Amino acid sequence: MSFHIHSIVSGRKSLWVEWIRSYRLKERSFWDIPDPRNACWSWRKLLQIRPLVRKFFWSKIGNGQNTSLWYDMWCEDCPLSRYVSPRHISREGLSIYSRVADVVVDNNWQWPEAWRDLFPILFQLNPVQIHSNKTDTIAWKDSDGKLVPFSTKLAWDAIRRREQKVLWDKAVWTSCWIPRHAFHLWLVFREKLWTQDRIRNVQIISNGSMNMMCCMLCFNNLESHSHLYFECEYSAKVWNSLKVRAELDDVSGRWEDVAEWMNVNAKLKSVKAVIGKLLVAAITYFLWQERNSRLHNNQPRPPEKLVEIISETIRLKLHSFKYKRTDSACQILREWKITSMEVFLAS
Known part of the structure; x- marks a missing residue:
């Protein structure tokens, strides 16, 4: 299931991923999409394990065009949706579909001035380096805090239940x-x-x-x-x-x-x-x-x-x-x- 989630968020080239993005997500973030009760069992199960695996899927910023500003994990304070509500987002001319590149100019944050007192944490974020010739990629954050390529072995090792090692x-x-x-x-x-x-x-x-x-x-x-x-x-x-x-x-x-x-x-x-x-x-x-x-x-x-x-x-x-x-x-x-x-x- 983690592999399927990685396929979706990384945009793996497959007919199934294209169908999910077109008919299930409709340009929304996978982490933000609601859990519909009338959807098929497999789709609901993928959505239900999001709290378990979300902290491991990180976006490595390239040009910032494919990373959700509000819902993806790309810095330690993410997701930013924890701080800013959709109402505040739309009031300042942004949207829930905004990307990281939308608020970065010359590698500096361009947050609405009205948010300085409301959401001071946004103005304390470290600057991100935007590289126009690089695309954003999805990585897995392992137990050592390193961003590494995703594998089911890493996913299993991260979410499995651990008990004391036996002698036998x-x-x-x-x-x-x-x-x-x-x-x-x-x-x-x-x-x-x-x-x-x-x-x-x-x-x-x-x-x-x-x-x-x-x-x-x-x-x-x-x-x-x-x-x-x-x-x-x-x-x-x-x-x-x-x-x-x-x-x-x-x-x-x-x-x-x-x-x-x-x-x-x-x-x-x-x-x-x-x-x-x-x-x-x-x-x-x-x-x-x-x-x-x-x-x-x-x-x-x-x-x-x-x-x-x-x-x-x-x-x-x-x-x-x-x-x-x-x-x-x-x-x-x-x-x-x-x-x-x-x-x-x-x-």
């Missing part, structure tokens, strides 16, 4: 992941899965329900993120059966310890590190799948079956990688029943 981003988003496992792992790290403790809290707030709930895997404790990964008796069996094959014997079943191991090894690309990270993502994914299968379809599977499914998933994923032929790599790959020489890089 490299542990979740990496090229070796199975995509659906990575997305699920992202939810696990953020504790956004709809476990039963969260569901119960919502029900208490909405209708006061205090229905008893229990873990669908072990039928003992209340289901929560920490219980599901991997304090639950069922989850612990799956975790303990598989972590040995990934040489993660020293990592306990507490999610805090597993997450810490993931963060420490997030950037490592050794065979052991990759398998360990793939395993954590796969286990969390299939445990949640098993939980949902029991909750919605009443189709339980023993932990041994889940171990078998996860093992085969990891083994198939490992076949897609290439490894350096080392003794440690050969040993851990044999543990996952991978003996083909095709997985090793040529010497």
Whole structure:
């Protein structure tokens, strides 16, 4: 949407921009045009985000012929429409269509004398340099206050919501992941899965329900993120059966310890590190799948079956990688029943 606004205000050569300028703006400034309720949805949405992006679109003065005197951003005190009303504008022979060049003579401002006491800020503006051989251009004002060419990357970086950087981003988003496992792992790290403790809290707030709930895997404790990964008796069996094959014997079943191991090894690309990270993502994914299968379809599977499914998933994923032929790599790959020489890089 910011790109479309840039196209309009910069006068990009396209049929759509020409149509907008002829039938929507009709020589008025994009920043001044009212928001009509009978217009199409897309046009109204462009107009509605103007307060969000207006301060970033700046006009670099050339000849001053294409920059709105009242509505464009071309100095720190703009837009000048904040100070001067349309009634005062028309009373002094100017109009809402006036350009910067209309009030500049020999690079000096020529404001109506009657405005000296009414709008003293106009007489305090720094002089602008008018270059008759240059055209006005639209630039983007970045976070450093510099006027740079517009790009959607800059627009996104300027208006996006920012939060504190997390420690686990490299542990979740990496090229070796199975995509659906990575997305699920992202939810696990953020504790956004709809476990039963969260569901119960919502029900208490909405209708006061205090229905008893229990873990669908072990039928003992209340289901929560920490219980599901991997304090639950069922989850612990799956975790303990598989972590040995990934040489993660020293990592306990507490999610805090597993997450810490993931963060420490997030950037490592050794065979052991990759398998360990793939395993954590796969286990969390299939445990949640098993939980949902029991909750919605009443189709339980023993932990041994889940171990078998996860093992085969990891083994198939490992076949897609290439490894350096080392003794440690050969040993851990044999543990996952991978003996083909095709997985090793040529010497």
